[in-house]
Amino acid sequence: MKKRELAALIDVSFTLNRGERIAIVGESGAGKSILGFSIVNLISKPGYIESGSIKLENKELTTMNLRQLQEVRGKRIAMIFQDPMMTLNPVLTIGNQLVETIRSHTNISYKDARNIAIEKLHNVQIASPEKRFDQYPHELSGGMRQRVIIASVLLLNPDIIIADEPTTALDVTIQAEILQLLLTICQDNGVALVLISHDLGVVSKVAERTLVMYAGHIVEEGPTLEIINDPQHPYTQGLLNALPQMTIPGQRLNQIQGSMPSLAERPSGCAFHPRCPYATQKCKQEQPQFIYSGVSSVACFIIEDMLNEFTDTDKEAL
């Protein structure tokens, strides 16, 4: 079999400020999760970071050895995963899994660690935390488990929380509660949040800034509310249109024609062009660069042309 390397992320670049909440949105296969995992170098093998730079303050994360990374993981950057049913180890008690996190980063006694753990369980609104402390994951519901995971993430007061679709596996009522909890916790503790989601509805409630990803590229980046009110990139428009709220009751739901290309078959030029209703010849051949549209940074030739026309007519008017 011929070995072939495929790039999951290309030219992805962004900054996250202290206490800021950003969202990464896109369909399945856009590279959102791998982006989240690569920040703390947790990509599953045989994947690896080929080039680029990921910095926490001034410390380069990509070149760190395992020991240095372990100090960052959990303590500075913590992660929440998609499926709470799969995230906790089934054979260890909740308490055990909380205490080990604290004790592997600090030199405090089991008793003190237990107190911190119980306090954090209390913070995420778990009733009778002392009882839960000694229970096993299977004795808790999905929503409860996600709360435990959030508590576990908060144990060491990290600077950044990366939440990979934290509500996808939960039912709708629990989703809203967990989202609200996450938001409050980030606001109260000044924690920066990277929220990975495919649901713009979820994103709009939590994130201040949004990055839209398609096929391993960022295609649009800007303030969440602006993007939602006035999406620039045709893909973002498509995503927004696909929300059930955007359709009149009784009408068919909108969708973006086609599907996300696999890594092996990424189209030339702008990767979105086969599905884009406005695609031109230029889109098929060249890679668009980011331009500021007045609403957001967007990588799209259509927007670029429109802006150019606009400035040209402006010039003529002058």
Next chain:
Amino acid sequence: MLIFLLRRLLQACFVMIIISVISFSIQDKLGDPVQQMVGMTVSPEERNQLRNELGLNDGFLVQYWRFAKGAVHGDLGTSYYYKEPALDVILEKLPATLELAFCAILIVILIATPCGVLAAIKPKHILSRLLMLISSIGLSVPIFIVAILMVYIFSIELNIAPSFGRGQTTEFFGFWESGLFNKDGLSHLLLPSLSLSIALMPIFVRLIRAEMMDVLQSEYIRFAWSKGLSARRIYFIHALKNTMLPVITVGGIQAGTLVAYTILTETIFQWPGMGFLFMDAVSRVDTPLVSAYLIVVGGIFVITNTFVDLIYGLFNPTVRLASHGL
């Protein structure tokens, strides 16, 4: 817990009945015990009289009923050769076999676990590849060849350990002859238990490796990494505990294989245990002893698997019997 044990007991009775029927029905296929008991000069009439006295001319059901009636009272018949109750003869040899099996299991656990874990953590490492190669060879080479080779190398050429017998033993509680508490006994135990463990080792190394690799792919392991835990903690606490669940189950089933291999090992090393006794009993057509052996082994198998289920509960909280008061 009590309900669990009662249910187990009921199952055990059922299993034992089936084992006794099977072991009893193969009796007359082994040969003619009378021929082994008396000399060539005894006339056919006298032989037939002896058969009548032993009840061997009765129908199968009559014989089985007689046997079962005795068995319920702990009487599994009288050995033709030893002229003693078969059960007593076997139980006398039980400690030797149990000690051999126990040591072999201990060696398997102590060696197979780290080997399997290493092979799972670093599948591409030269040592892991070597381990996999050795375990493939171990799976395919028959145990008696390994055992004979070990006798040749360690006893004859290197003269490190004795090749047959139990050596010196110490008696405990008036019935348990143990070779575990003196140097001579232990040195006699070395080769038999090692070759017995080699028979089981490859399966466990491969099983632990496969299960561990599977577990390492799971989300909770990735989450453990994201918490910044040490690699040691992740491998040996988070992953190994989950890995052991299927391994324990298979371990219980392998108890049967272990019994089969004790027969071989004991024969090769002249180990005075139940397996050695069984082989002798078969060649002497000592049928009561053969059936008694099969029943005792069946009992051991049932007990082992009950223990395995209890241990499994300790490892896996989702099936824990806590609600029943364990």
